[in-house]
Amino acid sequence: MIARALPRRRALLLGVAGALVLLLALAPIASADWLTPESGGSSNANDIDTLYKIVLAIGAVIFFGVEGLLIYATIKFRRKRGGPEPAMVHGNTPLEVGWTVGAALIVAIIAAITFVYLPKIKNPPNSSANGLQQLAGVEFASLTEPKPPNGKALHINVVGQQYIWRYDYVDAQPRLTENRPVFSYYEMVVPTNTTVVLQINSADVAHSWWIPTLGGKQDAIPGHNNYTWFKIPKPGVYKGQCAELCGNNHADMLAEVRAVPPDQYRAWIAAQRQGILQSQQALAAQRKAGEGQ
Amino acid sequence: MATQELPGGQLPALTGRRSNGAGARPEVAIRGIKARPTGWLSWLATTDHKKIGLLYLYSTFLFFMLGGVEALMMRLQLAESQNTLINPQTYNALVTMHGTTMIFLFVVPVLAGFGNYLVPLMIGARDMAFPRLNALSFWLLLFGGILFYVSVFFEPPNAGWTFYTPLSETAFNPSNGVDAWIFLIHLTGLSSILGAINFIATIHNMRARGMGWARMPLFIWGILIYSYLLVLALPSIAAAVTMLLFDRHFGTGFFDVVQGGDPLLWQHLFWFFGHPEVYIMILPVFGMISEIIPVFSRKPIFGYKAIAASTAAIAFLGMLVWAHHMFTTPTPVVVLAFFMLSSFAIAVPTGIKIFNWIATMWRGALVFKVPMYFAVGFIAQFIIGGISGVISAVFPVDWQLQDTYFIVAHIHYVLFGGSVFGIFSGLYYWFPKMSGRMMSEALGKLSFWLMFVGFNTTFLVQHALGLQGMPRRIYTYQSANGWGVENFISTVGAFVLAAGILVTLYNVVRSVKVGKKAGNDPWNANTLEWFVQSPPPENNFDVIPRVRSAEPMKDIRREVAAAGRPAGSVAQPVAPGT
Numbered sequence: 001m002i003a004r005a006l007p008r009r010r011a012l013l014l015g016v017a018g019a020l021v022l023l024l025a026l027a028p029i030a031s032a033d034w035l036t037p038e039s040g041g042s043s044n045a046n047d048i049d050t051l052y053k054i055v056l057a058i059g060a061v062i063f064f065g066v067e068g069l070l071i072y073a074t075i076k077f078r079r080k081r082g083g084p085e086p087a088m089v090h091g092n093t094p095l096e097v098g099w100t101v102g103a104a105l106i107v108a109i110i111a112a113i114t115f116v117y118l119p120k121i122k123n124p125p126n127s128s129a130n131g132l133q134q135l136a137g138v139e140f141a142s143l144t145e146p147k148p149p150n151g152k153a154l155h156i157n158v159v160g161q162q163y164i165w166r167y168d169y170v171d172a173q174p175r176l177t178e179n180r181p182v183f184s185y186y187e188m189v190v191p192t193n194t195t196v197v198l199q200i201n202s203a204d205v206a207h208s209w210w211i212p213t214l215g216g217k218q219d220a221i222p223g224h225n226n227y228t229w230f231k232i233p234k235p236g237v238y239k240g241q242c243a244e245l246c247g248n249n250h251a252d253m254l255a256e257v258r259a260v261p262p263d264q265y266r267a268w269i270a271a272q273r274q275g276i277l278q279s280q281q282a283l284a285a286q287r288k289a290g291e292g293q
Numbered sequence: 294m295a296t297q298e299l300p301g302g303q304l305p306a307l308t309g310r311r312s313n314g315a316g317a318r319p320e321v322a323i324r325g326i327k328a329r330p331t332g333w334l335s336w337l338a339t340t341d342h343k344k345i346g347l348l349y350l351y352s353t354f355l356f357f358m359l360g361g362v363e364a365l366m367m368r369l370q371l372a373e374s375q376n377t378l379i380n381p382q383t384y385n386a387l388v389t390m391h392g393t394t395m396i397f398l399f400v401v402p403v404l405a406g407f408g409n410y411l412v413p414l415m416i417g418a419r420d421m422a423f424p425r426l427n428a429l430s431f432w433l434l435l436f437g438g439i440l441f442y443v444s445v446f447f448e449p450p451n452a453g454w455t456f457y458t459p460l461s462e463t464a465f466n467p468s469n470g471v472d473a474w475i476f477l478i479h480l481t482g483l484s485s486i487l488g489a490i491n492f493i494a495t496i497h498n499m500r501a502r503g504m505g506w507a508r509m510p511l512f513i514w515g516i517l518i519y520s521y522l523l524v525l526a527l528p529s530i531a532a533a534v535t536m537l538l539f540d541r542h543f544g545t546g547f548f549d550v551v552q553g554g555d556p557l558l559w560q561h562l563f564w565f566f567g568h569p570e571v572y573i574m575i576l577p578v579f580g581m582i583s584e585i586i587p588v589f590s591r592k593p594i595f596g597y598k599a600i601a602a603s604t605a606a607i608a609f610l611g612m613l614v615w616a617h618h619m620f621t622t623p624t625p626v627v628v629l630a631f632f633m634l635s636s637f638a639i640a641v642p643t644g645i646k647i648f649n650w651i652a653t654m655w656r657g658a659l660v661f662k663v664p665m666y667f668a669v670g671f672i673a674q675f676i677i678g679g680i681s682g683v684i685s686a687v688f689p690v691d692w693q694l695q696d697t698y699f700i701v702a703h704i705h706y707v708l709f710g711g712s713v714f715g716i717f718s719g720l721y722y723w724f725p726k727m728s729g730r731m732m733s734e735a736l737g738k739l740s741f742w743l744m745f746v747g748f749n750t751t752f753l754v755q756h757a758l759g760l761q762g763m764p765r766r767i768y769t770y771q772s773a774n775g776w777g778v779e780n781f782i783s784t785v786g787a788f789v790l791a792a793g794i795l796v797t798l799y800n801v802v803r804s805v806k807v808g809k810k811a812g813n814d815p816w817n818a819n820t821l822e823w824f825v826q827s828p829p830p831e832n833n834f835d836v837i838p839r840v841r842s843a844e845p846m847k848d849i850r851r852e853v854a855a856a857g858r859p860a861g862s863v864a865q866p867v868a869p870g871t
Contacts (some may be wrong), residue, residue, distance in 0.1 A: 034757050037693040045693075052690045059680040066676050069651050074669055079591065079658035087656040091596040095652070096645070100599075103644040107637035107683065114633065114687050121689045122626065144625070162465075205460040206556060208621060208696060212762040216692020219621045221557060222459060223550030226623040243621075243696040243764040245388075245453045247460060248381040251767035 041213030041238045041257075042230035044121045048216060051117040055110055062106070121215075124148045124195045124229040131194035131231075132262040140170075140199045145227045153195040153229070156188065157181075160200070160207030160220035162246055163253040172269045182273045188257045189272075191265035192235050200226040205247060211240035211257050219244055232259040340424035341831055342409050345431050347727065349406025352435050353399050354798075359442070360394035361794065363387045365787055368751075372784040374772035384768035385451035386470070392454025393474060396570065397481045398438045400712050401523075404577040405430070405488050407719055408516040410727060412492060414822035414829060415510045417501025417837045422494035430488040437480030444473035453766055455567070456537070458548035458559040463541045471541065475534045482527045489520035496520075501821065503840035507601075510820045510843070511594065514601045515580025518608045519573050525612065526569035533562035557622060564615035572611040574708060576604055578715030579646055582668050585722050586650050588818045589665035590657030596649045597843055603642035610639040620688040621695045629688045636686035643679055647672060662816070663737030667718030670745050674710025678703060681756065696766075699759025705752045717744070717797065724801070725815050729827040730808030736800040743793030750786025754779040819844035 033039075035056065039049035126148045140155060147153070157168040167188045168181045175181050190196050200209045202220040210217030214230040232238070242253035260268065336344060367387050370379040379387070409427065413420055421427045444450065450470035452461040461471050496517045500509065509517075536547040537559070546552025548559050579600075587594040594600065616624065616632040650672055659665065681703040685694045694700060717740075724732050758779050763770060770776050814823040823846050825833055841848050 033761075035760060037690070037760050038762050048689055048693050051687065052684070052693070055684050055687055055690065059684055063676060063680055066647065066651070067673060070654075070669065070672055070676075073651055073654040074659065074661075077590070077654060077657050077659050079660050083658060084656075086590065086592040086658045088593060089595065089656075090593050091599070092652075096596050096599050096649075099648045100641060100645055103641045107640055110683065110687065111634060111637055114689065115630075118626075118689055144623075205465055206457050208764075210762075210764070212693065216689065217621050217695060218692070219623070221623060223555060224557065224623040226621075240762065241764060241767075245385070245457070245460065245766040247465060248385055248451065250385075251381065251769050 038212035041211070041234075041236075042215050042232055043125065044215040044228075044230065045213055047117055047120045051114065051121070054113055058106065058110060122146060124153065124197065124231060126150045127152060127154075127195045127231070128193040128233075130192075130262075132191035132265060140197075140225065140227075142199070142225060142227070144225075145199065146197055146229045148195045153197040154191065155197050155199065156190070158188075158198050158200045158209055158220070159203050160209065160242065160246070160253075161203040162205065163242070163249040165207075165209070165242075165253070165255045166203075169269060172273075174273065176273060176276060182269055182276065184272060186255060188255070189265060189268045190232065190257060190259050191262040192232050192259045194262065195229060195231045197229045198227065200228065206244050207242045207246045207253065208244035209240075209255070210243040211238050211255065213238050214240075214257060217243045230257075232257075235259050235261060340420070340428050342413050342421045342424065342427060343727075343829060343831075345427050346406050346408075346410025348431050349402055349409055349434070350727075352431075352438070353403040353406055356394050356398035356438055357403070358798075360391050360399055361791060363391040363394065365791055367391065368784040368787040370768065371770075371780045373781065374770050374774070374777050376769055379768065381768045382451055385453070385766070386449040388766050389450050389452060389454055389470075389474075390445075393441065393450075393477065395708070396454065396574070397477060398434075398441075400574040400708065400716070401485060401570070402434050402481070403716055404516075404519065404574070405434075405485065407581070407716075407723070408492055408519070408577065409488075411723065411822055412495055412513060412516055413499070414726075414825065414833055415513055415820050416496060416499060416504060417821050417834060417840065418495060418499035419833050421491050422499060423491050426487055427491055430484045430491065433480050433484035433487070437477045437484065440480065441473050441477035444470040447473075450474045455563060456559075457563075458537065458540075458556045459550075461537060461559075462548065472538070475538050478530060478534045482531050485523045486527050489523040492516055492520040493524070501837045501840050501845075504845075507598065508840055508843045508845075509601075510580075511583035511597070511600055511604075512577065512580035512820075514604050515577035515583075518604050519577045522569045522573045522576070522608050522611065526566045526573065529562050530566035533559060533566070536562075557619075560619055560622065561615070564618045565612075567618065568615040569608075569611050571707070572607055574712050575715075576608065578671070578712045578719075579604065581715050581719040581722070582650060582671055583646075584818075584820065585664050585668045585718055586653050588722075588816050589660045589662060589668070590654045591660065591817075592653055592657040593844060594649070595652035595655075596645075599645055600649050603645045606642040607639060610635060610642070614639060617686055617688070617691070620691040633686055633688045637683065640679065640683050640686075647676060647679070662721075663732065663734055663741060664718045664722035664816075666738060666741040667714050667721060670741065671711060671714040671718060674706055674714060674748070678706030678711055681706060694759060696764055697759030698755040698763045698765055701765045702752045702755035702759065705748075705755075710748055710752070714744070714748075717741075720797070720801075722816065723822075724804065725808075725811030726822055726827045726829070728805050728808065729811055730804050731811050731815060732800050732804040732808060736796055736803075740793045740796035740800060743796060744790055745793075747786050747788070747790030747793050751783050751790055752786070754782050754786075758783075814846065817850075819846050821845055824849065 037045070037049050037052055039045040124146050132154060140157075155171050157170050159166040159168070164185050166183055166185050168183045170181045172182045198209065200218050200220045201224065202222045204222065206222070207220040208217045209220055209228070214232070215228060218226040218228045220226065236259055238257045238259070240255050242250060242255070246253060336348065339345060366379060367384065370376050370384055409421070448468035448470045450456070450466070450468060450473065452466050452471060456471070456474065459465060496509075496513055536545070539545040540547055540549060546554040548554045548556050550556065583594055583600055613635045614632060616628065617636045620629055620632070681699070685691045685700060685703060721732055721737055758776055761774075761776060763774070763776050811827045813825065813827055816823070821838060821840070822829070824838060838845060838849065
């Protein structure tokens with residue numbers, strides 16, 4: 001019996017050691033962004049990533065500590081023939097008070113760290129000098145929208161609908177008409193180094209706006225306005241998709257944000273405006289021709 | 294104390310059997326009981342809590358199989374990018390059916406099933422307080438489930454198990470499957486509320502002499518708090534689905550912006566029920582684990598009062614955390630901060646339980662039978678679910694995690710790695726009591742390892758998928774996203790997990806026929822259900838033992854050993870006139 005028990009114990013210890021080595025091997029994979037949220041597009045995404053890593057590190061210490069105790073107990077305290085009698089203890093008040101206070105302290109620390117990082121994640125910075133200038137400063141008439149310290153940001157209204165995103169460039173001048181801003185679908189074009197504030201709402205069911213590398217998601221709920229922001233230093237394309245089940249083709253409700261230098265952004269707005277006006281004129285002409293027949 | 298002076302012969306119905314040698318165990322043979330009625334009619338008409346408990350267990354495991362098949366179909370669809378095996382509408386129907394089935398037709402009622410079978414036995418009662426109400430609870434559940442599943446032949450609902458408005462409104466989801474779901478919620482909800490009232494009445498009033506609150510088995514504490522939570526939480530969803538029904542068919546606009554309603558109202562009402570529901574699904578399992586760990590550690594539970602109190606604390610706090618499901622909705626930051634802090638607070642009593650279980654094992658003499666495997670697996674996996682829960686309670690971090698596969702992984706670590714592993718532990722533990730026969734240890738261990746490896750293979754990688762930006766509830770994904778490998782691993786794991794579950798299913802079917810005879814108390818357990826025969830007679834107890842501690846069977850064994858007398862003669866009070 002003892003002869004059989006020993007190899008089994010050794011095998012278990014080997015298994016534990018193997019698992020630890022495997023976990024250490026996983027560490028580089030973790031740094032390769034496997035175990036952390038997407039980031040790199042905008043500073044709020046980076047700050048969320050940092051906050052996550054801090055909480056994950058605390059969680060990892062607890063994980064290894066508690067799982068370690070559990071595994072140790074399962075190996076060490078197996079019943080053995082001639083082994084020690086089980087200890088008939090019913091509790092230990094100082095110990096129990098200790099781990100209660102300890103657990104409360106850990107979550108209090110996580111809460112404190114969260115409140116340290118929250119302002120950076122929630123509040124946008126000013127646009128940089130090489131960002132889009134002459135921002136009109138049109139606001140969404142909302143008390144809750146995020147504002148950079150100098151109050152100047154580019155505003156875009158994001159509307160979710162089954163199964164595509166529409167973007168109204170409410171600040172962009174000239175507009176299509178007095179009341180109708182330039183708009184686009186699926187692809188949002190924004191200037192780099194510029195603080196962009198998004199107002200998010202929905203035309204039909206609930207959706208959720210999410211470009212992982214540009215920060216957290218915010219739901220688009222009919223009858224409500226939600227807000228988020230990003231400021232992209234590097235030109236490029238940032239992809240995402242709707243994150244709230246919105247119907248059969250929810251998975252096809254993709255989105256991308258293309259960041260371009262400010263002058264290209266201005267040129268794109270002008271071209272987009274031209275394109276929309278032309279197609280509207282063409283449509284009007286077609287309608288007229290249709291009525292004539 | 295007078296009872297101890299009685300010679301064994303004074304209680305004619307009770308005799309000790311097999312009291313030979315060192316392995317003497319108290320066993321009671323009860324004679325003079327009429328043979329139980331047999332045939333299918335006896336099941337239809339029964340008000341016996343044990344038969345009703347078994348009906349619950351059979352039906353809910355059937356629903357568990359259905360929900361499992363739905364999960365496997367989803368995993369097949371997601372095994373590779375741009376797969377066309379299942380169309381989007383069917384996929385969303387599978388998402389909806391799987392979630393609804395596992396929550397409303399498996400985890401919540403299977404716990405009611407264990408509760409039904411065990412509560413009267415564990416507290417020393419002859420039945421539930423309201424036996425016919427008890428039968429009604431079961432039949433409401435079964436017909437709720439059938440009504441819901443019939444929609445498969447028409448148009449199954451496909452709005453996700455959360456049925457967020459406006460997607461679940463007629464304008465976007467005219468399918469009568471949504472209505473079938475509404476009636477499922479009403480029927481199973483009514484079933485649960487009636488069942489909960491029955492548990493509360495039974496536990497408050499029908500405990501054996503001497504079983505004060507501080508001597509009540511911890512599983513009974515779990516069922517009691519589960520019942521209070523059901524009574525508090527279910528009316529909220531009952532109201533919500535009634536409002537949805539009125540919106541859909543009678544022209545009201547509770548959730549319709551155009552008519553002055555608000556879709557967020559649904560989310561609040563739903564989660565005001567939905568989060569307590571999470572604790573409804575875990576507290577009785579905590580109770581099971583608190584029964585099983587001490588028995589197989591051959592040690593008393595560590596910190597009985599702390600475990601019972603933390604159960605109550607979790608339930609109280611569990612009513613105050615619902616909006617952590619709504620961190621990405623348009624909600625003021627101060628509200629988000631409140632719900633973050635309340636969610637953190639709940640980690641403390643949960644942590645206390647885990648420490649208490651490990652402390653119970655500490656310096657014990659651990660006997661690794663199958664129930665202990667599942668119990669330790671439960672703790673190991675629940676720790677992961679608890680930590681990922683704290684991470685996603687940090688609301689700015691949740692803005693990245695919400696509605697992704699990270700959350701899918703988290704809920705499965707608490708609900709499957711937690712609740713279902715605990716339920717399997719309970720199944721292996723109480724099967725001998727229910728059937729009179731032992732399950733195969735070898736098959737049980739095989740099942741455990743398949744389930745353990747399969748479960749972790751399926752769900753561990755899903756954390757990574759969520760962090761890489763894969764939203765939940767999508768029927769397919771682009772290959773350019775690079776999520777293919779993890780999804781394939783997850784699918785393989787799901788089939789290993791399913792194989793493990795099938796091994797247990799086979800073990801049950803086989804052991805009912807050919808399992809080793811269990812006897813009254815095969816595990817050397819602590820609670821009163823092990824005092825009676827396996828399976829117990831219809832009236833449970835001829836004479837109800839007096840309870841002197843939280844571990845009455847241990848007292849009985851000790852007294853038997855001290856007195857060298859048959860089991861029945863020791864702990865029994867004298868019935869008047871004998």
